[in-house]
Amino acid sequence: MTSEIITSKDLKKMDPVFGQHSFDNHEQIVFCNDKDTGLKAIIGIHNTVLGPALGGTRMWNYANEWEALNDVLRLSRGMTFKSAITGLNLGGGKAVIIGDAKTQKTPELMKRFGEFVHSLSGKYITAEDVGMATEDMDTVREVTPYVTGISQSKGGAGNPSPITAYGVFMGMKAAAKFQFGSDILEDRTVFVQGIGNVGEGLVEHLMNEGANVTITDISQERLEEVRDKYGVKIYSGNDIYSEEMDIYAPCALGATINDDTIYKLKAKIVAGAANNQLAEEVKHGLILKERGIVYAPDFLINAGGIINVYAELENYGRQEIMRKTENIYNTTLEILDNSKVNNLTTHNAAMNIAKERIEARKKENLK
């Protein structure tokens, strides 16, 4: 199993569920259907050794069911390792709702989805992901307590993006310490790709530290807004991968480190918020290592969001959220050092530690 990009034509050639490309010993996969609301959803529970499987719900207009299934399998697996490496007592899960969030999402559909979540008795806990907003989680909360990411006015921890941005910043500083011998980002050239909720927060931290920031986004409006607010440069070329820079921060989509981009990359560090930045974890992790580019594993440095929602379950406040998020600096540095000592890719070094934690707990649970 790898995170390799695969076409839906190839997916259809495999066994429908357990033989599917991204299937990786998932514990449970739940298919949810409701004729009246038009709900078609899949809940993927990858692993619950460390605790209940927590992960957001994504609503997306998938081209077909294979793509939806592949996505939920891949995303739920990612959550297992994200929580494990961050030291949270959570397992990995995720849900997808098939449909257009702009036109097909209704409160009735969200409530029906919530009832399916409730039927799992807390084994899966949901939150927001692409296509979902805090208000949707508030609607789900009307039918089940197994939901996080609800509004602050309803006792939730609120928008996770600023916390995610802070964690990415911490991870980036640790990568700079490892690569350059100093974590001070003043005058470092940083390209931030995608200046959405997290990207903008990252730009703010970088500008406060005096970094030399260039931004890129598909939305011209966003670019101008962020430029005017922080005084950053808008990228005017047409291939950011070939540009001279110290740090490349992917904060838009996954798989931007792929066969087409990896040999062009001039950055000395890759550190950003996007999930699944390496199109193929093993292969591209190795090429980055060979090229001397330090990759701060995405699932490690973008964990601020999950730390934020975990606070809702554990009832801890803002101070503890910030302390845990700041600790991403130490964990990143430890993993980068470990990768050097053991001659591993940084991705594999992080995965090994996450897997060791799960295995140790599994043994304890058997006692």
Ligand SMILES: NC(=O)c1ccc[n+]([C@@H]2O[C@H](COP(=O)([O-])OP(=O)(O)OC[C@H]3O[C@@H](n4cnc5c(N)ncnc54)[C@H](O)[C@@H]3O)[C@@H](O)[C@H]2O)c1
């Ligand atoms: N929000 C969180 O707390 C959180 C937590 C963990 C991981 N992430 C991941 O971080 C990334 C950013 O999250 P977000 O909440 O800021 O999302 P967002 O939707 O607010 O922002 C994404 C931005 O990327 C831009 N974009 C899209 N395609 C692009 C392209 N090809 N080139 C350049 N820009 C492009 C969009 O216009 C948008 O401004 C996502 O991959 C998300 O999965 C977010």
